[in-house]
Amino acid sequence: MKSLPPPRVSATHKVPTGIAGFDEITGGGLPRGRTTLLVGGPGSGKTILALQFLAHGARDCAEPGIFVAFEESSQRIVANAESFGWNLAALQKKKLFFLDAQPPPDLIQSGDFDLGGMLAGLDAQIKSMGARRIVFDALDVVLALLSDPATRRQEIYRLHAWLLARELTGIITAKAGGDEDSNASQQPFGFMQFMVDCAVILNHNVVQGVSHRNLRVQKYRGSSFDENESPFLIGASGLVVDAAHARVRVDAKVSNERVSSGVERLDTMLGGGYYRGASILITGFSGTAKTTLSGAFAEAACRRGEHTLFVSFDSDRNEVIRNLASVGIRLDQYIDNGSLRMISARSIAGSAETYLVRIQTLAKEHGARCVVIDPVSTWYKSANDLAAQSVADRLIDWSKGDGITMVCTSLLDEMSNQTDSGSPLQISTLADTWIHLSYLMQAGERNRGLSIVKSRGTAHSNQVRELILSDTGVTLTDTYTAGGEVLMGTLRWEKERAERVAAEAAEANAKLKRVKLDAEEAELEVRLKSLQTELVAKQLEKELLVRSIQSHEGELSRGRTQMKELRGADATNAADKKDSP
């Protein structure tokens, strides 16, 4: 309550009711020393709310209380409330007093009467037990005996004045028709609503065959309060009201911490996993492995030692465990060690609000840090659009407020167009990460494709990946994309194999060519060598030739000289000078 702006009636002037959610709506409880009117149709939970208020006071607040029963006998009320575990019988000795004030069936009435007798008796009782709280249950029963509206009004005034004078925190319950419009105009409670300091209206409607309970604080003098209708349910330990968190919450804790999705490659696609406290939506048609993906997340959470709540609307707990075990997700061990709690909600009948409050209660009990709801689209069926939408909003609001990482799956209508992947609940706009699973039909196969539609605050892959389930786990593979088409499954496999073969062939070809070239090179080298040898031979030959020519010439000149010498000619020198260079 500390986060609230200081209300004009401070929390110390309020009396806690001990009803989860109700004290949040009213900012602390009912006005102390004032009267609260509780109006509702049959079976709307008036008596239980009032009784819980008294039981809480007697047990936890040291405020003894008195219950004035005009309609049901106190034994029956105590017996009916037995299942809530308030232990009224023990409280009854000292701290809780039941006054049976049912008009006897054989009551004979002659003329007018008033409630003075009862109030006098109550005065004595209050003094002797020090009562601080009082409930008048079904005041309308006794008022109905009064002949005219004026007298009724007078008795209400008397009662109100009496309550105020004694500074008792009081609840007066009164019946009213189902719809609110008739309440306001209905005498004398219409005027009672003006008189009292706080008025709460309980509604119990049936919409499309599903029961919806909600309550609304109609007025609360001197205090701010949540003015909207808040769904509530009658749970195992009394009333639980689903208070909208928006009023109380300042800001959700925002975390940069990442938590694993349970699928390694998906974490990579998301740039490290989901954010803690984020809301993740997984959409897809039936059989696209939504449950498997959320199961992987639950397993990963449990492996980190975080308490996890898994709510399945589709199948029984054991079925889910068995089915997930077939893809290597073993949850049974975590159920055994207490970190995982699995709830099959198929058995719970009720409105979306009922589910929401139940999930919240269970999560709180379990101390869950991660919650899986599979699938939330069930709510769409069990409620009208508006209610389901508001529940979805509140669900996300709640999980964010409590820092709970939540994975919701949502079933898409089989008949709807595959490209139109909007979630019927429109959670998609609220969810932080939206993963869409789809089928790709190709070559007589259905293959699962996973794509990340959005993921706030994280870089994420834009690619469609193929989701492969095997008995060792869940994994993603790249899809084969070529020529503008995406191939999956066998086609992808075939394509990949064909590519491999082609690559091998090319490699072999290259090898062959290289060998050929090697051979040619070798041949050329050999030829080069032989030519070189030939060249040397030729050179030698040439040299030889030159030498032989020289020697020949030498011989010749020598011959000539000799000849000259022999001839003894004179012109030898001149001839030598001309010839020799």
Added chain:
Amino acid sequence: MNRRSHFKFHLYVAGDAPNSAKAIANLATFCRTHLAERYEIEIVDVFREPKRALAEGIFMTPTLIALTPPPVRRIVGTLSHTQTVLLALGLVGLAE
């Protein structure tokens, strides 16, 4: 119901509240008219004896309890409708 029956009444009233005062007056008139010499009235003020009222289950005032002759009957209100009271006490027919 025979003519000799003795009537014993407890009338619970809330101090001098208008309804209670009316009831006291109406009861006195009624008894004088219909039950001359065979009645007994005790007037209990719930403000003075709240425990007794509570124990007796008196929630509406005024309440008249007719203890005898049996069965015990309770009549709530100012006792302004004499016919109702006669009927309740089994005195119908005797009044004429």
